[in-house]
Amino acid sequence: MPAAIRAFFHEGTNTVSYLIHDPATREAAVLDPVLDWDNASGEARTHSAQAILDVAAADGLRVARILETHAHADHLSAAPWIKARTGARIGIGAQITEVQRIFRPVFDVEAEADDFDDLWADGARFALGALEVEVLHVPGHTPADIAYRIGDDVFVGDTLFMHDYGTARCDFPGGDCRALWRSIHRILALPDGTRLWMCHDYKAPGRDRFAWQSTVAEQKAHNPHLKLGEEGFVRFRQERDATLKAPALLLPSIQVNIRAGRFPEAERNGVRYLRLPVKGAVE
Numbered sequence: 001m002p003a004a005i006r007a008f009f010h011e012g013t014n015t016v017s018y019l020i021h022d023p024a025t026r027e028a029a030v031l032d033p034v035l036d037w038d039n040a041s042g043e044a045r046t047h048s049a050q051a052i053l054d055v056a057a058a059d060g061l062r063v064a065r066i067l068e069t070h071a072h073a074d075h076l077s078a079a080p081w082i083k084a085r086t087g088a089r090i091g092i093g094a095q096i097t098e099v100q101r102i103f104r105p106v107f108d109v110e111a112e113a114d115d116f117d118d119l120w121a122d123g124a125r126f127a128l129g130a131l132e133v134e135v136l137h138v139p140g141h142t143p144a145d146i147a148y149r150i151g152d153d154v155f156v157g158d159t160l161f162m163h164d165y166g167t168a169r170c171d172f173p174g175g176d177c178r179a180l181w182r183s184i185h186r187i188l189a190l191p192d193g194t195r196l197w198m199c200h201d202y203k204a205p206g207r208d209r210f211a212w213q214s215t216v217a218e219q220k221a222h223n224p225h226l227k228l229g230e231e232g233f234v235r236f237r238q239e240r241d242a243t244l245k246a247p248a249l250l251l252p253s254i255q256v257n258i259r260a261g262r263f264p265e266a267e268r269n270g271v272r273y274l275r276l277p278v279k280g281a282v283e
Contacts, residue, residue, distance in 0.1 A: 003131055003150045005197070006055060009210055010034040010048055013075040013249070014200050016212040018155060019052050021061050022129025028056055029065040029128055030088070031148065031155055032199055033078040035261070039249060042274075044263075049078035053085060065128065068092040069157025069199055070145040071099050073172060073254055074247040077261035090260050091118035093137060095144035100258050102173045107255040107275045115260040120146060138187065140180020141168040147187065154190065155197045159183050163214045163222040164204040167233075171241035177234045184226065192217035251276060 006019040013034060021028035030052055036045040056063050063086040066079045070093065079090045096119065100111040113119060118126075122137035134149040141158040148155045158168040159180065167184065170177045187196065196219065198212040219226065228236055247253070252274050256263060263272045 001130075003128070003153055005153065007197070007212055008048065008052055009201075009212070010036075010075070011210075012036070014202055014210075015072075015075050016197070016199055016201065017048070017052060018197060019056060019061070020128065020150065020155075021056075021059070022131045025129030026059075026061050027129035028061040028063045029067050029133075030056075030063055030082055031067045032069055032072070032157075033066065033082055035076040035078040035081065037076045037249065037252065039252065044076070046078060046081050049081055053082065062086075063088045066090045067133075067148055067155075068257075068260075069147065069155065070142050071096060071254065071257040072158075073250050073257075074200075075249060076253050076256050079261040081261075089117035091120055092116050092260070093135070093144040093146035094119040094121045095137065095139065096258070098143045099174060103254055103258055106277060109255055109259065109264065109275070111258045115258075115262065122146075136186065138183035140170055140176050140178075140183045142172055143174040143176075145183070149190075152191070152193065153195045153197060154187060155199075156187060157199045159187060160196060160214070160219060160223070161198055162201055162204060162211050163218040164207060164224075165202065166223060166225040167237070169241045169244055170237055171244065177237040177241075178230070180237070181230050181233050188216055188220055188226075190216050192220070 001023050004021050004023050008017045015034050017033045018031040034048050036048050066082055066088045097113050104111050120135040124135040126133050131150055136147040138145050138147050138159045145157050170180050194216045196214045201210045201212050266272050
C-alpha cells in the first residue's frame with residue numbers, strides 16, 4: 001500500500017510541507033515544516049505547523065518523525081515546536097555537519113550534529129509504520145541535501161522544481177552546480193512513473209496556480225534546464241545564480257535551521273536574539 005500524502009503550501013515562502021503516513025499503522029511523518037516568521041517584528045507564530053497537526057489529529061495519525069531535506073535558507077523550521085507536541089524525532093542528512101562547519105563561525109553559534117535526533121547517510125533505510133523510507137544524498141544546492149524515497153514517491157527537496165520551471169540555485173556556500181546535475185540525474189534514473197514532490201513552487205510563466213507534484217517522465221520531457229547538457233547546465237546555473245538576490249529570510253533561517261530549528265537561549269533580560277553579521281566599513 002503506498003504512502004498517503006497531504007501537501008501544505010506556505011505562500012509566504014513558497015514552501016511545500018508534507019504530512020506523510022502509512023495507511024496501515026497510521027504512523028506519520030512531517031516533512032519540511034515551516035515556522036511563520038515576521039522578519040520585521042521578529043515574531044514567530046505556528047499556525048502553519050498547527051494546521052498540519054490538526055489534520056494529523058483529525059485523521060487519527062501518530063506523528064513519529066520530522067524529516068528535513070536540508071538546512072533551508074528561505075524559511076525557519078517548525079521542527080522543534082512539532083517535536084515538543086508529538087515527541088517526534090528530527091532527522092536530516094548526515095552532511096549537515098559540513099553545513100554547520102561552514103556557518104558556525106559566520107554567526108558564532110553553537111551548532112552540533114546532536115542538535116538532530118537522526119543523521120541520515122546515503123542509502124539509509126528506516127521504517128515509517130509498515131513503509132520503508134530510503135535516503136538519497138543529492139548534494140548541489142547544499143552539501144547536505146537529501147531526498148526521501150517511499151515506494152514510487154520521492155520528496156526531492158531543493159534539487160528540482162516543477163518540470164515547467166527548472167532547478168535550484170547552487171550559489172550558497174558549499175553549493176556545486178555539477179554536483180546538482182549528477183544528483184538530478186540520479187533521481188531521473190528512477191522509473192518514469194515515479195512521483196516527485198517539490199519543496200517549492202513559484203508558478204512558471206503561463207501557469208496561474210501553484211503546483212508541487214511532477215514525475216520523472218515529465219521532468220525528462222519538459223524541464224528546460226535539463227535540455228542544456230551538463231556543461232550548458234553548469235554554465236547556465238553559474239551565470240544565473242550570480243544575478244539572484246539572497247533569500248529574504250537567509251540570515252535568520254540559516255542560524256536557526258543548522259540547529260534543528262532551535263533559537264538561541266534567552267539572554268538575562270528574557271529575550272532571545274538572532275545575529276546579523278555586519279560587512280563593510282562601520283567606523
